[in-house]
Amino acid sequence: MITVQEAEKLILDNIGRIGAETVPITEAAGRSLQEPLTADRPLPPFNRAALDGIAISSSAYNMGARVYPVEGVAAAGAPPLELKDFKACIEVMTGAVMPTGTDCVIPVEEYEMTKKGAKLPDGMIVEFGQGIHEMGTDCDEGAELLAPGIALTAKEIAIAASIGKYELRVSKSPRIAIISTGNELVSIVQTPEPYQIRRSNDLTLATALAAAGYGDTELIHIPDDPEQISKSIKDAMSRCDALVLAGGVSKGKYDYIPETLVKLGVAIRFQWVSQRPGKPMWFGQFSRERERLPVFALPGNPVSCFTCLRRYVIPALDKWTDRPAPRPFYVKLDHDLTFKQELTLFLPVVLDPRPSGELWAKPALFNTSGDFSSVAKTSGFIELPRKRSVFPQGEAFPYYEWPS
Structure with missing residues (x-):
């Protein structure tokens, strides 16, 4: 029997890294980025108005101009305008390109709009560049915005979209077989006999894995029959990337899982951990197409099963898929x-x-x-x-x- 720390180390040292694939940006959330993302142009790509107001020349105000005739309106997404009269102004909306000939923005709440134009009070501090989000102040063209290995959340998806990355190279999303065993278990839609219980471990594991970002699961239940167990596990190994089993891993007469896994070529890393709950826990790996794929066999008792999933399985999947694991x-x-x-x-x-x-x-x-x-x-x-x-x-x- 090994310690918790030894079990953790054996799992994490052997788990390796899953492969990568290119997916549409709409399917990338929750995955680990597997390429650097760089700015395709300076950000912002132009001098932009940082607020609603009027764009003027700061020197005009400092030379005494107080009323500014309005020459036009600069909207976000419109081509840039040009200020023709040094002592006039152009109304600007947040995000608009700053008009040529202007160098600052006066907020809309700080002036009065009259028939002759925007009237500014005396005593204001009007400085070159105020109210402007200057070109390239966020980053230069070619700057790395996101490094490989970062988990893609809404924030990172926004950055990828802003640089035109409609496809992203990300870690693969594993398909996980969740396998429960036991003659005593029946479907949740059935009325159990006095000697039976409704199946819950598989749904619990699937729900918890989905909450952790691993929603591609397949639920399989097998009765306590060695031939059926062997066939079902072999089939799951052929089409799934990881196996999480619940039950049948102890030393009872009908606990066929450990022996079956070994017969199917799964390399055992450990069985039995000095912990409570969850002492009869098993971890191994099987080889397929030059990959080593994980197999976790967890105790059948619900609390043991759920605890082992949180303590070992989810952190292992996070490392496998190159996602930053939450630390305790x-x-x-x-x-x-x-x-x-x-x-x-x-x-x-x-x-x-x-x-x-x-x-x-x-x-x-x-x-x-x-x-x-x-x-x-x-x-x-x-x-x-x-x-x-x-x-x-x-x-x-x-x-x-x-x-x-």
């Missing part, structure tokens, strides 16, 4: 706690923000690793290290938020 932050335990087993404890908690800005964690009581109704009331879990039995109030521990 630390929260303080709000009362003394004792845990005597030689295991790392993943303890569900409710966050308790304090006026001081500190985050404290209130442990939640739950019966077993199948008690998902209690865990549903929590916001995440803290990780308490093994080889300790006493955890005092006020000590800080890593906190992992549940996928939402």
Whole structure:
């Protein structure tokens, strides 16, 4: 049995990198950028009015001009105008090209429009360049705007669109098979017999993965039959990029998953982790077309399954797809706690923000690793290290938020 830290290292050291593909910009959100994006022209590409008002020559005001006849209106998206009379003005809209012969913008609320033109009061400070977003002040042509490896959110998509990148080179989006096993599990639309339960792990995993940015999933359920398990997993390996299995990984008579995976050529990296919940966890990889593709076999108990997904699977997928993984932050335990087993404890908690800005964690009581109704009331879990039995109030521990 290995430690949590050893399991984490084995997964991240072996996960590698998924390939890249070119997709339309409309399909790139959530992916990791795999090319640098550079400015195709200076930004802004011209001197632009930064606000609504009138464009004038600053020297005209400083030489005594106070009323400015209006020669025209410069709208955003229109060709530039030219100021013909040094002591006149052109009305400008935000985003418009600054008219030739003008060098500043007076805000609309600072002048009075009369029959003779825009009237400016005495005592104003009128300076060259005020109210203007000057050409190239954001960046020069050829400047790198986004580096490879950044996750593409709405902000980055806006930048890509602004430089005309209608297609982007991004990390592939993996298709993930979510496989549950067990004769006791029935569809959620069925009325279970007294000895059966409705299937929930596969939907839980799919929902959590979608929330983490991995929405291309296929749900598969297999009864406890070695031949069916082998055939279904083999088929999934042929068409999916990653496998996440729930159940059948312990040492029970009907726990066929570990043996089946090995027979199918999956290289085992580890099985069994000194943690609670989730001790019977399995990780391996299979080879296909020169790629090493991940297989995560998680315990069937709902809390164990969900915890292992958050602690190991999602961070591994983030590294695999070259996305920046959210780091755990630390929260303080709000009362003394004792845990005597030689295991790392993943303890569900409710966050308790304090006026001081500190985050404290209130442990939640739950019966077993199948008690998902209690865990549903929590916001995440803290990780308490093994080889300790006493955890005092006020000590800080890593906190992992549940996928939402």
